[in-house]
Amino acid sequence: MNRTRVAVIGAGVVGAACARELSLAGFDVLVVDRGRPAGGTTSHGEGNLLVSDKGPGAELRLAQLSARLWPRIIADLDPRAATATEFDPKGGIVVATTEAGAHALKAFAAEQVEAGVRVDPLSTVDLVAAEPALTREVTAAVRYPEDAQVQPAAATLALLGSALAHGARLRIDTEVTGAVVRGGRITGVRVPGEVLDTDVVVNAAGPWAGEVSARLGAPIAVRPRRGEVLVTTPMPGVVRHKVYDADYVGAVGSGGGELQTSAVVESTRGGTVLIGSSRRRVGFDDAIVPDVLTAIAAKALRLFPSLANAAVMRAYGGFRPYVDDHLPVLGEDPRVENLWHATGHEGAGIGLSVGTARLLCELLTGASLSMPVEEFTVDRPAVLA
Structure with a gap:
């Protein structure tokens, strides 16, 4: 046939x-x-x-x-292949650190609930239990149990x-x-x-x-849209979910070509912490720019101050397929x-x-x-x- x-x-x-x-x-x-x-x-x-x-x-x-x-x-x-994927349904946590951010996050989450997304608002006590190392300067937090990660x-x-x-x-x-x-x-x-x-x-x-x-x-x-990530040496247990600042959603949806950064922090099965994220349109220029890495790190420290003592072992970047x-x-x-x-x-x-x-x-x-x-x-x- x-x-x-x-x-x-x-x-x-x-x-x-x-x-x-x-x-x-x-x-x-x-x-x-x-x-x-x-x-x-x-x-x-x-x-x-x-x-x-x-x-x-x-x-x-x-x-x-x-x-x-x-x-x-x-x-x-x-x-064996399934194990190698490191599939981890660990969930994600989105936080706001300003009153305006809290209002926007709650409104966005409410729209998602209407669309069938599982959203769990987190109290201060719940948030501390979920992410002990997270900053206490949080005005709102929600957990998304459907978020997951693979290698x-x-x-x-x-x-x-x-x-x-x-x-x-x-x-x-x-x-x-x-x-x-x-x-x-x-x-x-x-x-x-x-x-x-x-x-x-x-x-x-x-x-x-x-x-x-x-x-x-x-x-x-x-077209390509570039992003960079910092990787720390293993720090098991410091970050337990994917955690990001609510302004990440705005960066994802922006069409601007200039540099945009937001705090996105998560751990891997091996204990390393991945720190992002950035977005900029530079064609296929693959140069690592120190100022971009500095901006990423600064925003991550606002969420996890304890990362100030973390040892960064490498940084990498890649190109995302962007449509207007x-x-x-x-x-x-x-x-x-x-x-x-x-x-x-x-x-x-x-x-x-x-x-x-x-x-x-x-x-x-x-x-x-x-x-x-x-x-x-x-x-x-x-x-x-």
Whole structure:
């Protein structure tokens, strides 16, 4: 029996999740990456699976779908791979440190409750018990029990490994340079020295999806937005949840290109503390800027003063796939038949990957959709370049 051939461009978390879903559905999947799996944006993330930072709307519904899928997928993985993902449903805590921030946080949380998000207001006593090292200068705090975390590179390799176990193939160090289009339909992708024949192409190249789409003859407006993270030496027990200041939501939703920072602090299974976050548009300039790291650290110290004595062992940065309207791009390109895009998740790609993959598979197979996708389509003004 001839199976539909799908070329997935990109072996990051979104590409790996798509490859897994499509392989399980019986597609003949080839994953193509110009480097190595999880070698780009995915390995430079914090591994957040969040509903807490999204207001009511399509992106929140996608986050809720993904939050339901992640535990099921982890349970279906090979046990060793599942353990390696470090899946941790530890929950998140959002705090305000001003009266204005408290008012905004409570209003935002109330809207989320109406949209079906679980939100637990925390008293001062509850907050101290949950995060003893947190500043006492908190005017409001809420806990989001549905927030979770994974080790992003390990989770990606686990998803990709599952895809390979179900028949998918992988080409590394293979850059896509163009497309073969016949009668308005994509029939192959060009790589150095050959053409890879395919029936369907999925552009899951993250912040490079704009560049890849242009090479395929259908440019989309996905651009890089850079962020940095500080990593301390192990400090087990100091930070117990993902904790961030309420102004983080505003930074996520801003379209400004100038530097924006907010306090985001969380620990890993190994005890290291990840300190973020920053957002700035600098193209693909990967230089680490000391002033950015200083601004990140200063805001984190306002939440956790005890981190002043922490030893920072490294800093890293990465590029998020940014779209002006802050919504993912998911669907078939209206200009080239059989070219699909799955990108534009900005800093939420790890969390949203599995929901995105499920919807892509449903669209390709004609199955009933788990949620509406109209707001993610390619033919919207913010996407068509």
